[in-house]
Amino acid sequence: MIILGIDPGYDRLGLAILEKPTKGKEVVLYSNCLQTSAKDPISKRLLEIGTEVGRILDEYKPVAMAIENLFISKNQKTAMRVAEARGIIMYEAYKRHIDVFEYTPMQIKVAVTSDGNSDKERMIKMVHLLVKIPEKKRVDDEFDAIAVALTHSANSRGM
Numbered sequence: 469m470i471i472l473g474i475d476p477g478y479d480r481l482g483l484a485i486l487e488k489p490t491k492g493k494e495v496v497l498y499s500n501c502l503q504t505s506a507k508d509p510i511s512k513r514l515l516e517i518g519t520e521v522g523r524i525l526d527e528y529k530p531v532a533m534a535i536e537n538l539f540i541s542k543n544q545k546t547a548m549r550v551a552e553a554r555g556i557i558m559y560e561a562y563k564r565h566i567d568v569f570e571y572t573p574m575q576i577k578v579a580v581t582s583d584g585n586s587d588k589e590r591m592i593k594m595v596h597l598l599v600k601i602p603e604k605k606r607v608d609d610e611f612d613a614i615a616v617a618l619t620h621s622a623n624s625r626g627m
Contacts, residue, residue: 473617482609486617534620
């Protein structure tokens with residue numbers, strides 16, 4: 469089973485393609501952090517996000533997309549922009565008849581570390597232990613996207 473994990477954002481978008489084999493550890497086939505330019509209008513940034521997510525969906529043909537639920541921040545403008553990006557991302561999946569599953573930050577932390585209070589460092593360490601990751605330098609958003617995909621993999625056992 470192929471899963472697309474998404475750490476949503478309009479400034480930085482974490483993307484990860486995870487393969488869940490019938491036996492053995494999950495494998496990261498692809499991960500990236502798409503960074504849009506703050507100099508561009510939001511409409512262009514959202515188009516860039518939708519185009520890239522659509523490209524990944526078409527290339528890897530996942531059976532599911534897992535996305536982190538929106539964390540409501542104190543900055544309402546940021547929350548609205550992330551919500552807009554999530555809408556574009558989910559639209560691209562639904563347009564291709566791909567099921568979308570949403571997970572809270574707490575659900576992701578529990579699935580990956582068994583502790584809902586884990587910090588970023590512990591999450592990254594556990595991701596390395598749980599999944600085969602090709603060697604390359606990664607940013608936090610990529611690890612977050614991998615963790616979201618792992619959460620769905622753990623929740624879909626037996627599917």
